[in-house]
Amino acid sequence: MNTEESEEFLLPRSRLANERLHAMIPGGAHTYAKGDDQYPENLAPVISHGRGAHVWDIDGNRYIEYGSGLRSVSLGHAHPRVTEAVRREIDRGSNFVRPSIVEVEAAERFLATVPTAEMVKFAKNGSDATTAAVRLARAATGRPRVALCADHPFFSTDDWFIGTTPMSAGIPAATNELTVAFPYGDLAATEELLTRYRDEVACLILEPATHTEPPPGYLAGLRELADRHGCVLIFDEMITGLRWSEAGAQGLYGVVPDLSTFGKALGNGFAVSALAGRRDLMELGGLRHSGERVFLLSTTHGAETHSLAAAMAVQTTYVEEGITARLHTLGERLAAGVRDAADSMGVGDHVVVRGRASNLVFATLDENRQPSQQYRTLFLRRLLAGGILAPSFVVSSALGDADIDHTVDVVAQACAVYRKALDAADPTPWLAGRPVKPVFRRLA
Incomplete structure (x- = not known):
């Protein structure tokens, strides 16, 4: 020592x-x-x-x-249940030219753990998942602006967020202008923002909780505001997922977002993240609709079998232990x-x-x-x-x-x-x- x-x-x-x-x-x-x-x-x-x-x-x-x-x-x-699951899949190959059956099993396991979501798509990092959620919101609403919670430190490495930080070098001003901010816990200020940019805000994105608990009625109030103003409510559950409850903050507080993103604890160190949410929104990135296609998430390594196996082992461990x-x-x-x-x-x-x-x-x-x-x-x-x-x-x-x-x-x-x-x-x-x-x- x-x-x-x-x-x-x-x-x-x-x-x-x-x-x-x-x-x-x-x-x-x-x-x-x-x-x-x-x-x-x-x-x-x-x-x-x-x-x-x-x-x-x-x-x-x-x-x-x-x-x-x-x-x-x-x-x-090196948790034994996780490493055992990973070793088992590595011996069976990690990436193929078509989906693996592990992708089905991982999706079923995730949606059983987070029953407030109807569909899920996996990726490697949180930034890809949050940016995909923003893209879906913009596609679904036809609106350009993103409203993010100003009191939460990080959402993505992508331009729509990094342009709001002191490390904004390389981000065009026109991109920065499309991101606006609202304060956590203040419904009146958020409504004022949505009214000021009426019919321009595609989504509200925030961590449902951080170092402070949400004020009584706050998350439900955001849900109502999003519905009334026609924007998508996105919960960034990278931190709250599993740590607040197995189903994240949405499972603990009982407020269902339109889209949510998970990562971090999901893989116990292995690279896996998830975008989850309402079927009608998620399917915009799919094939079974007649509308304009959204390039949602398409990652060569997004469904590596060993990382998905890690995620399944983590969720099982959380629930059983x-x-x-x-x-x-x-x-x-x-x-x-x-x-x-x-x-x-x-x-x-x-x-x-x-x-x-x-x-x-x-x-x-x-x-x-x-x-x-x-x-x-x-x-x-x-x-x-x-x-x-x-x-x-x-x-x-x-x-x-x-x-x-x-x-x-x-x-x-x-x-x-x-x-x-x-x-x-x-x-x-x-x-x-x-x-x-x-x-x-x-x-x-």
């Missing part, structure tokens, strides 16, 4: 590997949220392997890992422990745990209780030195009580240092380098 003193905690092999990554891969990672700029300087571990809730870096350090695979590995690494309930139990234990540790060190108003128990995040606030990248850097350094790799506190079902207890102990040690920095009104002496940076920023 790593030393507790961050001043002595070094990652020489990871540092060299990061240089190699940057030399060949733009950004040094295949996801910006995994970039080394998201971690304290020279303390961005490069991973060797993982099992369950633990990962090992190439320097030989073991960590308890949170937010595994950007929330995708919810059962823990009560995984969603376990995630909530683990998250509740962790949140309570972290809050107690922060309170005991006098930083309860500065290290703040938020979100549904199955999807916890933390905020690091400065002496004025404002979000601080510097204090986040301090906090992450202490966690890493204590063997905790935690860009968030999102749990996997592979965590045990001992893992939670150790995490809370390390958090307490980190909070003790945090208190010293607050008392000094300057965390700089504890950073040992540049602060971590936000993912979305205009300049590199």
Whole structure:
């Protein structure tokens, strides 16, 4: 296990590997949220392997890992039911010139798990699924504008969304003008937007819940607004799918969208996403209608049999083993422990745990209780030195009580240092380098 003193905690092999990554891969990672700029300087571990809730870096350090695979590995690494299903299919071939019977079985399994949907089409990543949903909405309504929730951080790598972020280089202004935004939880503001752009908005797209629960009646109110204004309601369930309930947030809150997108936990790390929804909308991308065809999703690798087998194994495991309930139990234990540790060190108003128990995040606030990248850097350094790799506190079902207890102990040690920095009104002496940076920023 790593030393507790961050001043002595070094990652020489990871540092060299990061240089190699940057030399060949733009950004040094295949996801910006995994970039080394998201971690304290020279303390961005490069991973060797993982099992369950633990990962090992190439320097030989073991960590308890949170937010595994950007929330995708919810059962823990190398989960036996998933890996067994994948191995079985790999031995039978992974991709053919015609659909595999596995595609039928995976669709049946998905629609049984998410009964609010009538059809489903699989892809490899969430961006393809959300963009396909937007395309369907535009085709069905004949309208150009997309209305997205301004309070949710990410929907797609495609132009209709990325143009709204600080990283909008390369996106034509004309494309940006077709995307408008509404605030989460504010039905009046959303109705005003739909009225201002009357008969122009093709869809409302949002995460049904994130670090806050939807206000009472909010999702039902959005459903009514979408119906009244003739636009398509799209739930991005990339995060809420399986973690909120096996059927996602729509299954938990009882509000049925026209279209929804799933991914992340669906494959437990294997590449699979899904677009699901109403038959009449989904069939616009099919062959059994007489109208204008929509080029919906057509991916060479979208139906690789081993990824679909992983998805089926994940859904079966969730249902048979009560995984969603376990995630909530683990998250509740962790949140309570972290809050107690922060309170005991006098930083309860500065290290703040938020979100549904199955999807916890933390905020690091400065002496004025404002979000601080510097204090986040301090906090992450202490966690890493204590063997905790935690860009968030999102749990996997592979965590045990001992893992939670150790995490809370390390958090307490980190909070003790945090208190010293607050008392000094300057965390700089504890950073040992540049602060971590936000993912979305205009300049590199």
